[in-house]
Amino acid sequence: MNIFAEVLPEFMHFSALETTNLILLLGLIMLLGAMGGRLFQKLRIPQVVGYIVIGVIIGQSGLQLLSSDVITALEPLSSVALTLIGFLIGAELKISVIKKYGRQFVGILLFEAIVPFFVVSILVTIVSFLVTKDLHTSLSIALVLGAISSATAPAATTDVLKENRTRGPLTVTVLGIVAMDDAVALILYAVASSVAGVLLGSGGESFGKQLLGLLYEVGGSMILGSLAGLLLSRFIRNVMTDEGRILSFSLGALLLSTGLCNLLGLDNILSAMSLGFFMVNFAPVKTRGTFSLVEKFTPPIYVMFFVLVGAKLNIWSVTTFVGILALLYIICRTLGKALGARLGSRLTKAPETVRKYLPFCLLSQAGVAIGLSIAAGQDFANSIGPTIMLIITATTFVVQLVGPICVKYGIEKAGECGLDITEEDLMKNSRVSDITWGNNKICRTSSPAVVQETETLHNIIDSFSRNENLNYAVKNKNGELTGVITLEHLKEALLVTDLSESLMAFDIMEPVTITCLPETPLTEIYKLFTERDIEAIPIIDKQGLAYGIAEKNTIDHYLHTKIIELHRKAAELG
Numbered sequence: 001m002n003i004f005a006e007v008l009p010e011f012m013h014f015s016a017l018e019t020t021n022l023i024l025l026l027g028l029i030m031l032l033g034a035m036g037g038r039l040f041q042k043l044r045i046p047q048v049v050g051y052i053v054i055g056v057i058i059g060q061s062g063l064q065l066l067s068s069d070v071i072t073a074l075e076p077l078s079s080v081a082l083t084l085i086g087f088l089i090g091a092e093l094k095i096s097v098i099k100k101y102g103r104q105f106v107g108i109l110l111f112e113a114i115v116p117f118f119v120v121s122i123l124v125t126i127v128s129f130l131v132t133k134d135l136h137t138s139l140s141i142a143l144v145l146g147a148i149s150s151a152t153a154p155a156a157t158t159d160v161l162k163e164n165r166t167r168g169p170l171t172v173t174v175l176g177i178v179a180m181d182d183a184v185a186l187i188l189y190a191v192a193s194s195v196a197g198v199l200l201g202s203g204g205e206s207f208g209k210q211l212l213g214l215l216y217e218v219g220g221s222m223i224l225g226s227l228a229g230l231l232l233s234r235f236i237r238n239v240m241t242d243e244g245r246i247l248s249f250s251l252g253a254l255l256l257s258t259g260l261c262n263l264l265g266l267d268n269i270l271s272a273m274s275l276g277f278f279m280v281n282f283a284p285v286k287t288r289g290t291f292s293l294v295e296k297f298t299p300p301i302y303v304m305f306f307v308l309v310g311a312k313l314n315i316w317s318v319t320t321f322v323g324i325l326a327l328l329y330i331i332c333r334t335l336g337k338a339l340g341a342r343l344g345s346r347l348t349k350a351p352e353t354v355r356k357y358l359p360f361c362l363l364s365q366a367g368v369a370i371g372l373s374i375a376a377g378q379d380f381a382n383s384i385g386p387t388i389m390l391i392i393t394a395t396t397f398v399v400q401l402v403g404p405i406c407v408k409y410g411i412e413k414a415g416e417c418g419l420d421i422t423e424e425d426l427m428k429n430s431r432v433s434d435i436t437w438g439n440n441k442i443c444r445t446s447s448p449a450v451v452q453e454t455e456t457l458h459n460i461i462d463s464f465s466r467n468e469n470l471n472y473a474v475k476n477k478n479g480e481l482t483g484v485i486t487l488e489h490l491k492e493a494l495l496v497t498d499l500s501e502s503l504m505a506f507d508i509m510e511p512v513t514i515t516c517l518p519e520t521p522l523t524e525i526y527k528l529f530t531e532r533d534i535e536a537i538p539i540i541d542k543q544g545l546a547y548g549i550a551e552k553n554t555i556d557h558y559l560h561t562k563i564i565e566l567h568r569k570a571a572e573l574g
Contacts, residue, residue, distance in 0.1 A: 025070055026304070032058065033303040041163075048159045048306050048404045055310020056397070066311045074308055079268055081305035083258045084298050085155050086269035089175055090225075090276020091291045104348040105176045111344030112177060112362055113150035113184040116336025121146035123332045124325060131321060140196035141325070141384045147192040148372045148392060149333040151185035153364040154178040154269070156400060159302060160407040162295075167420035167566070169351045170411060174361045182269070182368045183218055189372050193380075200383050221266040225274025228257040233279060236290065247293045254294075269368075309400065312393075322387060326394040333395075337362045353414040360410030364403030365396055419566045423559045432525060432539060432550050433518035435558045449549040450475055453482060453506040460505060461490065470553065471536035474509045475546035483509030484538050484549070515540045516550060525550055 033051045040050030058065040121142045128138035157178050161171055190213075232253040236246050254272060261268040279290060338359035345355040373392035376385050411417055449469045451460060453476050460472065474483040485508055516525060516537050528537060529552050539547040 022070065022073065025066060026074075028058070028065065029304050029307045030300060033307040037303065047163060048156045048302075051303055051306035052310035052397075052400050055307040055312075057310075058307075059311025066308075071308060071311055074304070077301065077304050078308060079258055079262065080255070081298075081301045082155065082269050083254050083272040084294065084301060085158055086272030087254055087276040088291065088295060088298070089154055089158060089178070090273035090278075091280045095281050104173065104345075104350050104354075105180070107348035108173065108341060108344035108350065108354075108358070109177055109180055109184065111347070112152075112337055112340035112358075113181045113188070115340030115343065116149045116333050117146040117188055119146075119336035119339070120149045120329060120332040124328055127328055128325065131324070136199040137384060140199045140380075141387060143192035143196055144189070144376050144380075144384065144388055145325075145329055145391065147185060147188035148365075148369050148376075148388075149329065149336065150181060150188055151365060151368040151372065152178045152181050152337075152362050153369065153400070153403075155302075155305065156364040156404045157361060157407050159306075160404045161411065164408065164411060164417045165420045165425065166411045166416040166418075168353070168414065168416035170353050170357055170361070170414040171416050171420070173350065173354050173358060174407075177358075177362065182267075185368055185372065186217070193376065196380065196384070200380065217265065217267055218270065220264065221261060221268075221270040222274045224257055224260060224264075224266060225271035226278045228253045228271070229275040229278030229282070232275070232290075233282070246290055247297065250290050250294050251297065310397075322390045322394065325387075326391045326398075329391055330395050330398060333365075333399075334363060353416075357410035357414045360406040360413075363399050363406050365392075365399050370396060415569075419569060421563075421566065423563060426559050426562055427522040427526060430522045431518065432516055432520045432522070435522075435550070435555055449473060450546045451485070451505050452477070453504065453509075455505045457490075457503040457505075457508065460485065469549065469551065471549050471551055472505075473538040473546045473549045474505045479545040481512055481515065481538055481540050481544065481546040482506075484512055484536070485509050486536065512538055517542065518547060522555060525555065526552075 032054045036050035036054035037047030038050070040053070041047045055066075056062055059071070060066075060068070124142035124145055125138050128141055129135055132138055157174060161174065232249060235249040235253070253275065257271045257275060258268045260266070261271050276291070341358040341362060342355060344350075345358060350358075369392055373389045376388045380388070449471070450473045451463070453474055463469075463472075470487050472485040473481055474485060476482050483506075485505060490508065514528060514532060514534075514537055516528070516539055518539060518541065525537065529535065535553070536549050536551045538549050541547050
């Protein structure tokens with residue numbers, strides 16, 4: 001009965017909203033967010049920044065098209081987005097990776113989380129005391145802000161990594177750090193809020209009680225996520241080839257774990273991460289389709305999530321004192337993250353790219369930081385709570401805009417962009433003219449894949465023996481495509497032994513039924529291979545001149561070789 005008593009008022013409040021208007025606003029959020037993301041992507045700025053800027057424009061700081069009631073009603077979307085992010089991060093935490101980078105992860109994690117805590121705490125205490133002349137209040141604000149500063153938001157960071165298809169030691173380290181430093185932030189907050197409660201005489205909960213609550217939240221979340229992973233692995237055991245059912249079961253398990261976390265007071269990100277960790281390590285056969293399907297489902301959820309993040313921010317409610325502390329917080333947090341990450345990387349002997357560029361990837365803050373600021377607002381409602389909430393709100397706006405840009409800069413400098421792509425990705429971004437075989441472009445007119453109509457059978461056979469081509473385009477004296485010769489045609493011609501010496505290309509070629517251009521995407525080429533049940537397609541230019549021939553085995557070789565090269569390059573980075 002208590003559960004229904006709590007849920008019913010919220011449901012009635014939600015029902016009071018105009019359903020049609022809510023759907024209209026959802027469409028507006030999705031459309032404008034996608035447009036903003038695309039625009040910023042064109043400007044070579046991470047698309048997540050565009051989502052947030054659109055949110056600021058239509059939200060509380062701008063046109064206020066999204067009221068606080070609507071934002072509150074759509075809050076479950078944020079929980080779903082963070083759950084999906086946690087699940088996909090968990091998929092990256094393979095036991096083999098943890099064994100390889102475990103010592104490095106722990107060392108960097110401790111330094112990048114604890115160093116900003118001390119830097120922020122010390123400098124904010126000094127500046128705040130110079131303004132307020134109240135040591136207890138200044139120290140309390142500084143300690144709580146220091147604890148919050150250690151948290152790093154995974155959402156914006158992982159979105160940039162996914163957008164740029166990164167792979168390498170920096171990517172692995174970033175994913176591991178952003179997945180785990182929230183736990184350190186929670187521990188630091190438990191300590192800081194207890195000390196602040198004593199300094200302010202607020203009679204807050206004891207550190208021991210907060211620590212027990214923390215153990216319940218972290219341990220319970222991990223157990224719940226693992227149980228959901230076990231449940232999901234059992235569900236999809238017999239539907240391995242049915243993508244629709246796999247997606248339904250996967251989303252069902254994730255939403256179930258999220259709902260239970262909200263009901264039991266657990267962390268939905270940590271629970272989803274544990275679910276992903278369980279699936280990738282203890283049910284690996286089943287993960288082949290699960291993670292890719294869930295990842296395809298995430299883009300529209302991410303758009304709405306980041307637009308709502310921007311819509312929540314009210315950048316006009318910042319006073320001068322709060323503005324000074326917010327600016328100092330950003331500077332100190334950035335300095336602390338940079339010093340901690342570099343020191344941790346050096347002590348753990350991390351690869352050079354991690355030492356240099358990890359600090360650029362740890363600036364974003366959002367979910368946990370905002371959550372802790374709200375907790376501070378409740379714990380210290382009559383003292384420092386409102387100030388902390390304003391500072392974190394203002395700084396979140398800044399670092400959520402700057403953070404993704406810095407992440408992109410770091411991964412580009414580290415050379416990890418575009419290394420985590422599949423053959424499907426290569427096909428989408430490649431054209432016929434990109435394919436090479438040895439030193440010859442298959443689309444050049446000088447390629448051995450093109451022969452004259454008057455070429456003798458003897459010379460064609462000699463060309464087959466010396467080149468990799470299994471099919472030849474035939475051109476007339478004007479260079480126009482007139483036919484195609486395959487290995488099968490050549491075999492048939494050799495059976496006619498009496499005439500073989502006098503045969504020419506014109507005699508053994510067959511008419512061309514389909515052609516392609518050098519600009520034709522590989523996806524279209526593969527579609528034609530399948531639909532026409534053929535292995536080769538002649539290439540012509542825009543004037544109809546024979547340009548070469550696109551062979552399936554050549555394209556397959558190109559794609560396989562390219563993937564191996566990218567994986568080798570990623571491995572060489574560390």
